[in-house]
Amino acid sequence: MQKDGFSPKEIIPIVNSVTAEINKISLDKQIRELEKLAPELLKKEKKERDFSLPALPGAEKGKVVTRFPPEPNGYLHIGHAKAVIVDYEYAKKYDGKFILRFDDTNPENAQLDFYDAQKEDLRWLGIEWDEEYRTSDNLEKHYKLAEQLIKQDNAYVCQCSPEDIKHGRYHGKECTCCGTGCGDNLTLWKQILNSSLDDAILRLRGDMTCDNTAMRDPTLFRIIDKPHPIHGDKYRVWPTYDFAGAVEDSLSGVTHPFRTKEYELRDECYFKLLDSLKLRKPHLMEFARLSIEGMPVSKRKIKPLIENGSVSGYDDIRLPTLRGLKKRGILPDAIKQFVLEQGISKVESSVTFGLVEAANRKIIDPNAKRYFFVRDPIKLIVENAPDMTKKINLHPGNKELGSRTIKTGKTFFIQESDIKELKVGDVFRLKDLYNIKITEKKKDILAEYDSDKLIPNSAKIQWTTDKHIKMNVLVPHPLFVKDKYNKDSLETVNGFAEEAVSNLKTGEIIQFERFGFVRIENVENKIIGFFTHK
RNA sequence: GCUCCCAUAGUGUAGUCCGGCCAAUCAUCAAGCCCUCUCGAGGCUUAGACUCGGGUUCGAAUCCCGAUGGGAGCACCA
Structure with a gap:
């Protein structure tokens, strides 16, 4: 309004008086009038939500570099998936570069198997990386930068006990090592590197009185005398996350590193470190951890x-x-x-x-093929059942999935709970086959053929013949309930599946009608199912 | 305890930077109907939210202050 030369202050009273006048008219009449004047205003159209990631600050097409930095100490989970998908998708969105970096700077954690295991997990997820390297390969570079920090008097060697350091941090008090001159620190640092000094760490000169406790002279390097899965005994001095993370992001050209919120307090340290080293500062961003109930x-x-x-x-x-x-x-x-x-x-x-x-x-x-599965099966004898050979589609809509052929006789198996409510004389349908009438309910169910034509609204239940395969489906339930292990978290459902299921291969995901989607594993003709979801 | 971050339907999320087009998005869940030879899918409909209190302004989900609630950090782990 202001742009067009109108002042809201002058116009609003007029608008108010007009609306007051219009509101005197009945709603019906208002709608009729509006239909004449501007019918499009009466329609509310549905908006589609766009799931693409929001724009990145300071991002330029072709110049965005992201990275995923797992520690090779375990299998990847959905939380990692969130991080890597965000990293990867942003690189793709901007035609940029995506780096996979193994943050393996703690030989106590890193394990050889996990480098490959994690890559396998990532490939399965459909992630492709333009570059791959290990932080541990850059240790010499890190040592040089450490030396630079010491020479600039931005870092010092501290020989206090972990308890004293913790105590000092808590109370914002400097320790005596803090006063060591930079020449001496350089000597001490060299002694750490050549193993003539133990029980010492290199700390950043931050600010021991800073409100942000992460800035109270954080540790940059520490001694870990344990063989590294890649480098063996070659190194004993390892950078901490604060040092390695910041330095690697900067040196490898990452423009937009993401990390989870719990690192937020360390941002200050990240930037101070890069400032001191006169290294380029990336655009650091944080998001919340993903947790699933x-x-x-x-x-x-x-x-x-x-x-x-x-x-x-x-x-x-x-x-x-x-x-x-x-x-x-x-x-x-x-x-x-x-x-x-x-x-x-x-x-x-x-x-x-x-x-x-x-x-x-x-x-x-x-695309999931449909099959019949009968849990907790009971026998059904259809006395005058016609012998039939029936072709049944594997999908109600997708005809390309084809069909299977089932031969039926007198004997069937059905799920007990499906006919619990039915009485003798009731008619129901064996799905995709024909209708039958219950003649007797005892241990087995006896029935007779009733008719072929589909009866509207009649129950249609899944069945198998006496040629079936026994199979178990493992059904997952929440592993933790109220923070405690749920001992009923894995249910085994026993049942009969129709014969065609035996031809399925490991990895196929099918649907057992009215039961749910199931992933099949077929190992040496032993079929087992894993319940995916309803 | 100190410091930081966060706050929109049952759940998750869009909108918040840059106040008005928000009578607040979308998904999920729930309920109902239609369709279907599955309790699946699909279609339609309904229900449901700006944490609270002040302030600024003609106008606040949006800006400011305060409170409350939740989370995180205070490692020689990442």
Whole structure:
């Protein structure tokens, strides 16, 4: 309004008086009038939500560099997936570069197997990286930068005990090492490197009185006398995350590094360090950790369960590890969509797994073959049943999936709960076959052929013949309930599946009608199912 | 305890930077109807939210102050 030369102050009273006048007219009349004047205003159109990531500050096409820096100390889980998908998608969005960097600067944590395991997990997720390296390969470079810091008097060697350091930090008090001159610090540092000095660390000269406790002279390097999975005994002095993270982001050209919110307090340290080293400062950003109800991600919680056998391993279908999700039948694209739906907000939230399921269902439904599975089966004898050979489609809509042929006789198996409500004389339909009438209900169910024509609104239930395969489906439930291990978290459903299921291969995700989607594993003709979701 | 971050339907999220087009988005969940030889999918409909209190302004979800609630950090782990 102001742009067009109108002042709101002058116009609003006029608008108010006009609306007051119009509001005297009845609503019906108002609507009729509006229909004449501007019918388009009466329609409310649905807006589509756009799931693409918000624009990155200071980003230029072709010049964005992101990175995913896992520590090779475990299998990747959905939390990692969030980080890596955000990193990767941003690089793609801006035609930039995406780096996979192994932050393996703690030989106590890093394990050889996990470098490859994590890459395997990432490939499964559909992530491709333009560059890959290990932080541990750059240690010499880090030592040089440390020396530079010492020479500039931005860092010093501290020989206090961990307890004293902690104490000093807590109370904002400098320790005596802080007063050491830079020449001496350089000597001490060299002694640390050549192993003639133990029990010492290199600290940044921050500000011991700073409100931000992360700035109270954080540790930059420490001695860890343990063989490294890649470098063996070559090094004993290792940079901490504060040092290595900042330096690597800068040196490798990362423009937009993301990390989770718990690092926020360390931002100041990150920038101070790069400032002191006169290194380029990336545009650091944070987002909240992803947590899923009943599915904790922390090794602290999961490891004991694996060790005591409550959980089969890191690929257990109750776990939010990528391996667990894969085994259960969750597709990478579903994870990706789910993550992008969540976005990169800083709000702490706990999401239901139902959102992952909903995304997955939309992807698999159009292509999942339909089969019959009867849980807790009971026998059904249809006395005068015609022998039939019946071709049944594998999908109600997608004809390309073809069909299977089932021969039927007198004997069937059906699910007890399906006919619990039915009495002798009731008619129901064996789905895709014919209608039968119950003649007797005892241990077995006796029935007679009734008719062929579909009866509207009659019950249609799934069945198998006496040629079926026995199979178990493992059904996951929340692993934790109210923060405690749920001992009913894994249910085994016993049942009969129709014969055609025996031809399925490991990895196929199918739907057992009225039961749910199931991922099949077929090992040496032993079929087992993992319940994906409803 | 100190410091920092966050606050929109049951859940998650858009909008908040830059106040008006917000009578607040979308998804999920729930309920109902239609469709379907599955309780799946699809279609339609309904229900449901700006934490609270002040202030600034003609006008606040949006800006300011305060309170409350939640989370994180205070490691020689990342």
